[in-house]
Amino acid sequence: MQNDVIWISLHGSNLAITTTAWSHFENANNRCKEMEASLHAKSEMKSGLLKQIEEKKLELDGLELEVSNVNFALMDEKEHGMQAELERKNRQIEERKFPSSIQLKKSDKFKLDKKIEELKRERDRMVFYSDDRAILSLKKAELETKKKIHKIVDECQDRIKELMKGRLPPDKDLKKEVRQVQRFCFALEILLQHSSQIN
Numbered sequence: 001m002q003n004d005v006i007w008i009s010l011h012g013s014n015l016a017i018t019t020t021a022w023s024h025f026e027n028a029n030n031r032c033k034e035m036e037a038s039l040h041a042k043s044e045m046k047s048g049l050l051k052q053i054e055e056k057k058l059e060l061d062g063l064e065l066e067v068s069n070v071n072f073a074l075m076d077e078k079e080h081g082m083q084a085e086l087e088r089k090n091r092q093i094e095e096r097k098f099p100s101s102i103q104l105k106k107s108d109k110f111k112l113d114k115k116i117e118e119l120k121r122e123r124d125r126m127v128f129y130s131d132d133r134a135i136l137s138l139k140k141a142e143l144e145t146k147k148k149i150h151k152i153v154d155e156c157q158d159r160i161k162e163l164m165k166g167r168l169p170p171d172k173d174l175k176k177e178v179r180q181v182q183r184f185c186f187a188l189e190i191l192l193q194h195s196s197q198i199n
Helices: 002-069 072-096 098-155 157-163 171-198
Strands: none
Touching: 098 157
């Protein structure tokens, strides 16, 4: 029985030692896995950076090759040719006297602008007086009509007096009275024709 107690106590202490050792082992194992994962990530990052460096080196080599293929002498020659062409064009512009021509055109434009302003003012004045002109035009037409009527009346004055039994009615009643006389004459003529048919 005492052996059992010893065995149980040894077994309990071994179990505690084993549990502690196992816990330490698991902690160490977890840290080891974390470090391996970190190292793996850093390794992948390093390989990615190395790959980018290689790509940049290749790109740089390509650019260096392009630059080495550029013919700087040809570029200089083209630049000198363009400079000479620019100077030639400037001389042509000076020979054609564009600045004086431009100044002349500006002067012409200024004169035309003034003329346009004057015409606009004249148009505004004409628009302002257009109603008065329309009224005057109507009155003129009315006056012309009255003149024609008076001329006709003057030409036919003797006949009118004869029809009106020696009197000349005023202008405003003349038309009315002439119509009455005409109706009377027409009726008289019809009566005369009728009486001649009866006889």
